[in-house]
Amino acid sequence: MLRISALVALVAAIFAVVVAGASGGATSHQTGSQASFPVTIVASNGKVTVARKPRRIVSLSPTATESLFAIGAGVQVVAVDDQSDYPKSVPKTSLSGFTPNVEAIASYRPDLVLIAYDPKGLSDALARLGITVVHQDGAKSFKGAYQQIRQLGLVTGHESEATRLVGRMRSKIAAIVAAARRAGRGLSVYHELTPDLYSATSKTFVGKVYEALGLRNIADAADSAGFGYPQLSAEYVVSVSPDVIVLADTVCCGQKSSTVAARPGWDRISAVRTGSIVRIDDSIASRWGPRLVNFFRAMSSALARLRQ
Amino acid sequence: MTVAAERAADVRARGLTPIWACSAVGFLLVSLAVGVLAGPVDLGVGGVLESAAARLHVPGASTPLSPTEEAILWEIRVPRVVLAALVGAMLALAGATYQGVFRNPLADPYLLGVAAGAGLGATIAIAYLPEGLRGQRALPVAAFVGGAVAVMLTYAVGRSARRERDAATLVLAGVTVAAFFTAWQTFVQQQNAETLQQVYSWILGNIPNTGWSDVVLILPYVAVATVVILALRRVVDVLSLGDDEASTLGVDVRRVRLALVVAATLGTAAAVAVSGLIGFVGIIVPHAVRLLSGVGYRALLPLSVIIGAGFLVLADVIARTALSPAEIPLGVVTAFFGAPFFALVLRTTRGGVS
Numbered sequence: 001m002l003r004i005s006a007l008v009a010l011v012a013a014i015f016a017v018v019v020a021g022a023s024g025g026a027t028s029h030q031t032g033s034q035a036s037f038p039v040t041i042v043a044s045n046g047k048v049t050v051a052r053k054p055r056r057i058v059s060l061s062p063t064a065t066e067s068l069f070a071i072g073a074g075v076q077v078v079a080v081d082d083q084s085d086y087p088k089s090v091p092k093t094s095l096s097g098f099t100p101n102v103e104a105i106a107s108y109r110p111d112l113v114l115i116a117y118d119p120k121g122l123s124d125a126l127a128r129l130g131i132t133v134v135h136q137d138g139a140k141s142f143k144g145a146y147q148q149i150r151q152l153g154l155v156t157g158h159e160s161e162a163t164r165l166v167g168r169m170r171s172k173i174a175a176i177v178a179a180a181r182r183a184g185r186g187l188s189v190y191h192e193l194t195p196d197l198y199s200a201t202s203k204t205f206v207g208k209v210y211e212a213l214g215l216r217n218i219a220d221a222a223d224s225a226g227f228g229y230p231q232l233s234a235e236y237v238v239s240v241s242p243d244v245i246v247l248a249d250t251v252c253c254g255q256k257s258s259t260v261a262a263r264p265g266w267d268r269i270s271a272v273r274t275g276s277i278v279r280i281d282d283s284i285a286s287r288w289g290p291r292l293v294n295f296f297r298a299m300s301s302a303l304a305r306l307r308q
Numbered sequence: 309m310t311v312a313a314e315r316a317a318d319v320r321a322r323g324l325t326p327i328w329a330c331s332a333v334g335f336l337l338v339s340l341a342v343g344v345l346a347g348p349v350d351l352g353v354g355g356v357l358e359s360a361a362a363r364l365h366v367p368g369a370s371t372p373l374s375p376t377e378e379a380i381l382w383e384i385r386v387p388r389v390v391l392a393a394l395v396g397a398m399l400a401l402a403g404a405t406y407q408g409v410f411r412n413p414l415a416d417p418y419l420l421g422v423a424a425g426a427g428l429g430a431t432i433a434i435a436y437l438p439e440g441l442r443g444q445r446a447l448p449v450a451a452f453v454g455g456a457v458a459v460m461l462t463y464a465v466g467r468s469a470r471r472e473r474d475a476a477t478l479v480l481a482g483v484t485v486a487a488f489f490t491a492w493q494t495f496v497q498q499q500n501a502e503t504l505q506q507v508y509s510w511i512l513g514n515i516p517n518t519g520w521s522d523v524v525l526i527l528p529y530v531a532v533a534t535v536v537i538l539a540l541r542r543v544v545d546v547l548s549l550g551d552d553e554a555s556t557l558g559v560d561v562r563r564v565r566l567a568l569v570v571a572a573t574l575g576t577a578a579a580v581a582v583s584g585l586i587g588f589v590g591i592i593v594p595h596a597v598r599l600l601s602g603v604g605y606r607a608l609l610p611l612s613v614i615i616g617a618g619f620l621v622l623a624d625v626i627a628r629t630a631l632s633p634a635e636i637p638l639g640v641v642t643a644f645f646g647a648p649f650f651a652l653v654l655r656t657t658r659g660g661v662s
Contacts, residue, residue, distance in 0.1 A: 083501070098501045196509050197518070197635070222634035231509075234517035235380045236633030239349040252506065264383035264519030268376045 023252035041151045045095045045123050045135035053157040054112035054132075058105055061116035064136060065090055066289035067149045068114075071165055079108045085283065086291070102126060102169035112155065133251075139205055139288040142212075144168070149290070165290060172293050177212050180300035183307045184213040190232075190242040190271070191219065191285075195253050197232045204228045205288050206248070209295055213303065218242050238265045244302060245271040248285035255279075278302045324607035332614040336393075339618035343389035346625050348632040349380050358383060383519050391523050391582065392515045392624040392638075393617035396589055398530045400429040400529070400616020401609060402572035403590025404597075405537050408544040408605045409568050411495035417576040417590040420482035420569070421458040424489035426580045429454020431493045431507050435500040436548045448508070448525060448581035454489075455577030461485050463569075475551070475565070513639030515624050526578040533575030537609060540568055544605040586639045588646025593619055596649070 031243045040049045057077045059065040065084035068077055071218050081097040095104055097117055102125045105113060113126055113133045123133040134155060139145040153162020189210050191200050199219035200206045203226065204249045218240050222230040249255045257277045266272055280298055284291050345356055351373060359381060361369035371378060402417035412420070418424075459482075466481035497507055516522060537544075541641035543564050546554045551561045576590075593616045597608055620638075623645070627638045 095500065099498055194505060194509065196514065198505070198509070222631070222633070224631060230631075230634040231637075233348045233628050233633050233635045234384050235628070236348045238376060238380050238384065241376065252503070264387065264517065265376075265379035268379050 002086065029229040033235065037157070039154045041134070041154055043134045043151065044137040045118065045133060048132060048134050048155075050132055050134075050155045054110075054155070054211065056108065056110045057110050057112045057156065058095070059084060059114040059116065060095060060100060060105075061114050061136060062086070062097075062283065063116060063287040063289040064148075064152060065113040066287065066291060067152050067162075067165075068156065070290040071149070071156070071158045071161040073152065073158050075158060078110065083283075084111040087178050102129070103153050106131065114152075140203075141205070141208060142173075142292070145205070145288040145292065148288070169290060169293055173296050176293075176296045176300045177204075180296075180303050181212075181214045182216045183300075184219040187243040187303070187306070189214055189215040189217050189239065189244045189246060190237055191217070191246045192249055194249050194254055194256070195259075197234060197237065198229055199232050201228050201230065206285055206295075209292075211300065213299055214298075215244065234263070235263070238269060241270045243270050243274075244276045244278065244298070244306065245269070246280055246285070248280055250279045274306060276302060276306045324610070325601075326602065328601045328603065328607070328611065332611050332618075336614050336618040339621040340389060340393065343392065343621040343625055344381075344386060344622075346517055346629055347380075347385050348628060349377070351377055351381055371507025381390060384517055387520045388515050388517060388624065388628075389621055391526075392621045394523065394526060394530050395515065395579040395583045395586065396593075396623075397613045397617040398526075398575045399586065399589040400593035400612040400619070401534060401537060402576045402579075404594035404609055404612040405544065405568055405572040405606070406590075407594055408548045408608075409565050409572075410479055411548055411550070412475075412479065413595070414591065415479075416588075417478060417572065418486075418585070420462045421485040421489060422572060422573055422576050423457040423580060423585050424486035424493070425458020425461075426451040426455035426577060427507075427585070428458070428489045428493040430510050430584075431496050431503070434503045434506050434510075435496050448522065451510075451581040452577050455580055456574065458485055458489055459573045459577070469611075478569075497500070509637065510584040510639065511639075512637035513584040513642075514627075514635075514637055515583055516621075518582075522582040528580055529578035530575050532612060533571040535577075536571040537568060538613075540564060541606040541609045544568065544609065548605060584639065587643045588649075589616060589620055589642055590621075592642075592649045594647045 037053055038049050038051045040047060042048075053076075055076055057068065057073070059077060060080045060081040062081070062084040065077070065080045066086050068074055069087050069090065074087075074089070078091060078253060079093045079095060081095045082092065083097060084092060085092050095101075096116060100115075100119065100122050102122065105126065106129055110131055113131055115122065115133060115135050116137065118135050123135055126133045134151070136148045136151070139148060146169070149166050150159070150162050153159040153165075191206060191210070193199060193271055199222070201219045201223045202208070202211050202217045203223070207217055207219075207228075218237070219232060221232055222232050223237065236283065245260060247255045247260065256279060257272075257275065260277060261267055261272050271277055280295060284295050345351075345353055351359075355372050355377070358369055359371040359373050359378060362371040363533070373381065399417050403415070406412055406415035406417060407420050429450040429452070430447055433446050437446055437450075462478065462482045462485045465484060466478040469477045469481070497504060543559055546557055547561065547565065548558050555563050561651070594608060594612045597603070597615055598609045601607070601611065605610065620642070623641045624638055627636045628642045630636055
């Protein structure tokens with residue numbers, strides 16, 4: 001029983017990272033010049049002041065890692081956690097963001113630590129060592145995701161690059177949505193997190209992508225508790241016969257079109273018959289960083305194929 | 309077994325009365341009917357019956373269901389009901405067997421470390437197998453191997469204590485092995501945090517939607533285990549008197565216990581391999597049968613098979629319909645109803661049950 005309750009706590013914590021809204025507030029320093037320190041931002045761990053441009057950043061958040069390298073702050077990063085795998089050149093270590101060891105983090109002598117999850121008072125412990133911590137919870141909306149990137153720009157001295165990146169993301173996504181929305185309108189989508197049919201509703205960050213494309217998310221009907229990640233029953237998925245299936249369990253669980261088609265009864269599903277099965281890298285579908293654009297692109301080309 | 313042993317068992321244990329046999333079978337049939345008729349998709353009683361008639365080649369019968377509904381009924385729902393029945397029967401039978409063999413009313417099928425071993429096997433498969441092999445098919449095999457290895461280790465540890473006639477030694481060895489395997493599993497999990505969700509849903513227990521393939525996978529183990537245990541059911545009554553008593557009555561205690569434990573364990577490992585850890589079925593079903601009917605093991609064991617099958621089919625109906633179209637992990641359903649019952653068992657058996 002002890003083991004199960006410990007597991008429940010851990011999994012709840014992991015879900016919390018994904019579910020919890022971006023509580024980061026508005027940035028307070030918007031003055032144009034690059035590298036105007038000190039800067040103060042409001043992140044998930046409250047008001048954080050960064051005294052000078054950080055030179056030794058440790059990122060325990062795979063999303064933040066992607067953003068840092070996308071805004072040119074990669075050279076300041078000395079270590080990333082074991083889940084940060086993009087871009088390829090990141091200084092990957094065995095540091096863990098889920099079961100972090102304060103001493104191991106401190107041994108990199110960081111002047112800034114980025115986290116997406118704050119277990120067992122991690123940020124307090126680092127603060128006692130005089131290390132600045134920015135905690136950015138899982139974003140719940142595109143706006144929240146953009147805000148996190150801009151905050152990272154501010155605290156690393158790359159404000160203008162961050163603003164430009166957000167601008168590029170916004171315009172690319174707007175273009176994709178404008179082109180694909182007509183193709184997607186009215187179609188139903190099933191987003192698969194695990195082969196035992198855990199899914200994500202429109203309330204979740206990934207659900208917002210489908211919402212933006214005008215797709216109808218079949219998981220919404222199954223989420224009476226409002227948790228966002230219900231486990232669907234197989235009978236239900238087969239009977240509503242979604243037009244598009246998105247597999248976000250390709251890396252973890254080796255799912256692909258053929259394994260989906262081989263499931264009992266699934267050969268009758270519309271998406272399986274038309275081949276509208278989108279395989280998306282698990283990590284792209286579970287992060288809220290710059291590769292959000294890739295996700296939109298994969299969806300739009302699948303929708304375009306479907307309408308041909 | 310000698311005539312004297314049979315007589316001694318008869319003195320303590322009441323046999324199977326027709327009333328209990330009929331009500332148990334009736335309960336199972338009702339459960340199966342509910343299991344096939346109820347689901348997140350409403351197929352209608354008439355639709356299901358006519359479809360079944362068509363499948364059985366009843367002259368003039370044709371199915372009113374669409375091809376999709378046919379697939380839902382025959383490829384998803386019916387195999388799931390059958391699988392739930394097999395798993396429930398096996399867990400209840402193994403639990404009842406352990407309770408008799410170890411003379412411990414709280415013994416459950418996971419007593420000798422099979423759950424911890426299967427958990428480790430499943431976790432290793434999820435964490436380390438290459439992507440191509442990692443699908444749903446490799447998991448039950450790894451869990452089965454892990455469970456079997458854990459119980460073999462338990463037996464080896466118990467024997468090395470050189471007090472192998474003492475059932476309590478074996479139970480302690482099981483606790484030891486389970487602790488070791490659980491620690492190992494937690495370590496592997498912690499090193500591979502991304503596998504947590506999968507391992508977690510396996511631990512909560514579920515009847516998978518794998519169609520007939522899992523039924524075929526575990527049927528041989530469940531069938532063999534059931535036949536072996538039911539053939540020895542009168543000896544379990546004798547064993548429950550105590551090792552010395554059983555010996556004087558001419559039972560080869562060591563050999564019979566080994567046969568029973570191996571059969572129960574193999575069956576449990578097969579059940580756990582496909583369904584994960586479903587708690588309490590192995591405890592509440594035998595106790596419910598015993599409390600209600602007051603029978604000895606020779607009747608309790610077959611009744612547990614039937615009632616266990618029906619119970620888990622009904623629990624699975626709750627799991628897939630209560631929050632429809634979402635699912636509740638089956639282990640949560642059985643524990644939710646099992647835990648209060650277990651508390652009751654603890655209260656009413658304070659005077660000693662065996």
